[in-house]
Each structure stands twice: as structure tokens, then as C-alpha cells.
Amino acid sequence: MDVLSAMSVYVRVVDLKSFSLAASELGISSSSVSKQVSQLEQHVGARLLQRTTRRLFVTEVGAAYYEKCQSILSEVEEAENLVSQLQGNPRGTLRITCNMTFGQMQLSKAIPEFMSLHPDVQVDITLDDRPPDLIRDGFDMALRIADPQLPDSSMIAREISKIPMYICATPEYLKTHGHPQTAEDLKKHNCLIFVHAANANQWSLERKGKRCTVQVSGDLKANNSLVVRESVLQHRGIANLADFVIARFVESGDLVRVFPSYEPERLSIFAVYPDRKFISPKVSSFIEFFKVWLDKHSNADLWSGVD
Template sequence: MPIDHRVCWNNTVHIGSLMGTRMESLSDIAVFVQVVQCGSFTAAADKLVMSKSVVSKYVTRLEDRLGARLLNRTTRRLSLTEVGQALFERSRRALLEIEEAEAEVSRLQGEPRGALRLNCPMSFGVLHVAPWLPEFQVRYPEVSLDLVLDDRRVNLVEEGFDLAIRIGELPDSSLVVRRLGPCRHVVCATPEYLARHGVPQTPQQLTKHLALTYRYQDSPNEWRFIAPDGELLQIPMVSRLQMNNSLALRQAVLRGAGIILTPTFMVGADLRKGRLKAVLPEYQVLEVSIYALYPQRKHLSPKVRAFIGFLAERIQDPPYWETEP
């Protein structure tokens, strides 16, 4: 079957990206398709920036591998054999699919778009992530968000998360970590509770108070402080009420149930408005950090990069929940 020289497809096959031992067959096919589309070995060689002899070598190697002649060669023209025509039609469609896939990847890498699956601790997510999502979506309308609130430490790779927010000490892992800001803690209670039970003057006096504790906090029954002279104090606490949700604990302390050691992101507004009162200000509570974690990837997707930057811009250091009036 003769080749129509008027049909010379204007699609450049990126042969370099198809090279390699495993891709040898595919690169041979790509050269074969280019020869057919351009109508000659010479035109295909110019298109692919190769020598004519190298182009001929690719096609010959493909014919040898398949054990079939694909092209009838004469000094004046090329024509496809029956099996060559069948291979050309299917291979051309496959190569077009590859080009479209590459174009789609380039498009996705150009601007934030696509689905972003995010894991976040329950209380921090409710108070300081979910409220900002509408603004993020206005800024990046092509990104769809799936926020999963869970105090459990999920496996990002196995459970299909693009990004996770974690607070506290991090175990060694292959995940990439970026610090978003500090997570400071404060000991506080309602003014009414302190009026009834007294204001502790030293960390040791906390043992006489009704302690409310968060179950997933590191060492919930041991509160740690750094004294003004730098001494580390470890105070054993007997919990009056323990919960696995910080939002519920906040409600309990606001009702006067006891005294609590909690992150400032939980009670910043309550402290500013006088609903809660901080105690022991001269004793420093150990500080941890808020992190963004994502799987190790050579090329970070724009949607993940955009969301991390958005959160870092919102949180800052010191964080807004400690500084807003």
C-alpha cells in the first residue's frame, strides 16, 4: 500500500524520553511511525534529528524483532505491507495517547489543580484549617479538597493522602517535613475555678488541682515545665477527667471542671476575652511545632505546594491565635 506523502503528521515524537533497554521496542515503533508519517527515511531523519542510517537501523531492528517486513522499500518510494499497515494504525493511536498524557502532566504541573486529600488532627482542623478552606478555594478554584479529620496517625502512602498536618514530635520516616509554626502550651482555668481552688504559684501546687488531660498528648499525666533558673520540672498529675478530643476538653474547662495544660491554638480567644486565665506565666511549658508532611517525591505537585504555602502564610510565627486582638 503506497504512503500518501501529503499526510505528514506534525507531531514530534520525543525519542529521547523513550530510550533505554526496556523501552527499546517502543522507541523502534516511534521511529517507524515517524517514517510512515513523513513518507521517507530522509524526512523522518530530519524530523527526529537523526542520521538516515540510524533511522533505518531502528526500523530494521523492529522488523527483525517481529519477524515480519513492515515496509516495501524502493529507490523512489516506500509502501506499507499489510502487517505494517496494521502496526502503524495501532501504534500511531498509542503514541498520540502518550503525547496527550505528557501534555496533561505538564498542564497539571503548571498551576494548582486536581483533588487534594488532606489529613489533619481533629481540633486543629476544626479551628484552624476548615475555616480557611473557602478562601483557599477562591484563590485556587481548580483544586478540590478532601479534608479528613482524625487524631490517629494515618499512613499517608497506604491511605492515599497528599498531605498531613501533624503536631508534636515526629518519628523518623521517609516523609518530607516542613515546619508551619510553633505550638505553645499554657496552663489555664476559668477565673471562677481559680477563685474557688486558688491560683497555683508553683508547678508543684498543680497536684492539688483537678486536672483535665488529653489522652493522645505525650505523657498526659506528667506536665513538664522549665523553671526560671532553667531547671526541668516534671510534675505527676492525677487526671480528674481524660478525653480523646481537645474540643470536648475545652468545653469542660470552660464549665469550670478543672485546670488544663493545652495548646494555645485551642484557647487563644478564650484567654484574650477573659473566659480563661493563664497561670504560672514565669514557668515555660515545653514547646512543640506544627508540621506539614507529604510523601517523598522528586517533583512536588503545585496543589500540595500551594496548600502548604497557604497554611504557612496564615499561621506565621507567632501564630495569629496568640496575637489577634
């Protein structure tokens, strides 16, 4: 029995809470997964999992062993990455977690190009707006959109780009409800909130070095910016959304910037990764690639009209 291989299988079974899902992910049969876990239990001399017809339970010993397996497999991967780093060739599986909409609309477009440049790298992406635990969940890195300060001292957070946020509405909405002239005027309008945004219901405007922040409210809150965007397009209110979310609608005239002469608020895009002794080639290569990709594909044309 290959103990390391069996450990890897066991970790995926525990992560997915399923023999069949682990088998599907690993590209092997369910019987092979079951056999390797059973052999591992015989090897360590303890029951690691309790199985019923409907559920899978990790024993107390199994939970402790799972933590050790994760640590060992991580060390093995780091050792392999060190060799790869010395050779200068990115390889292995790059596990990335990313904000949902940003992942759908930006990361998804960049990944095929990156993989074409680095054929020895496989990519495993999880889209989730909740803050990740990189170590616990086995990610190599996270892409997060946040304020310029990311309060997690256990991680390295490298800013790779900025995203302008535009307060926008349809021409029809503004014709019906009036066009706000100042930040304070937003209090009179139905402001639609993307709750996961770092600036959520605190919208800021800046002009000639002077900034004004106002608390807004409205009849819709959503944890996905595409839901908010759809309501804006239906003339339901005003929203503060990232440029990549609204770019094509601004270009078509379906949406307009409410304050075109003001500087937009900008949020930072961070590449976040564990604070280790070295950064693996697959992570460093992707960060450098994606930074250039974002610069190349930024919606600079949306800045037109800013004094």
C-alpha cells in the same frame, strides 16, 4: 471501556465498601458504578468482588488487583502533576488528613481562602486524631501536631509553625482550690487530660532557661480537646490546651493562664507528605499558603504577661 476510569471506580468501591457510597462520592449513578465494575471483571477475567444483599467482600484476586490499581492511579496522578508542575499551575484534588480539633478550628478557616486563590484545586479533607497511613489511604499530605521530632523516616515532615500550650483554669476554680505557684503544686489539683496531645499528662514549665516537667492526673481524660475545654469552663479543674482552643476565652476573662510568667510549652505543626521525587504543585502551594496563614492568624496577644 475506559480502563483507568473503571479502576478509579473500583478503588473507591473497595475503599468505601459500598456501591452506593462510591456512586454518591463520584457523582454518578449506582448502576453506572456496578456496570463499570462488572466490565472491569470481564476485562481482567476474574471475580473481584463478592456481593450479597447486605455486604460486599473483596476476593483474594480482587485485593491484589486493588493494590495494583492504587499504584497505577497514583503513578497516573503523579504524571499529571508533573505536567502541572512544569506549567506551574496547581490543579487536581488535594487530599488532606488533619488532627480533629485543629482541623475544625484552624484548617477549616483557611481552606476557603486557599481555594479562592487556586480555583483549579479541589480539596478532600479527613479529620482524624489517629496517625494516618498516607500511602494506603491515598492522602497527599497530613497536618499533624506533635513533638519537634516526628519518628517516621518514610515520610517528609516539614515544620510550618508552632503552637503554644497554655495551662489554664477559670478564676472561680482558682479562687476555690488555690492558685498553683510551682509545677509540683499541680499534683494537688484536678488536671484534665487531652489524651491525644503529645505531652498528654506530662506538663512542662520553663522560665529563664530552666524547665520543670511534672506528671499530672485528674478525673477526666478525653480524646478531644473541646471536651476538656468545656469541663475547664465548668470550673472542674486545670488543663493544658493549645492557644487556638482557648484564645477567645482568655480574651474574655473566662479562662486565665495559671502560670503567666512562664514560657508555654510549644508543639510543632508538621506538614507531612510521602517521600517522592517531587512534590506536586497543589501540595507545595498549600503548604506555603498555610504557613503564611498560620503566622498571620497566630494568637500573639496571649503572650502578654510573659517575663
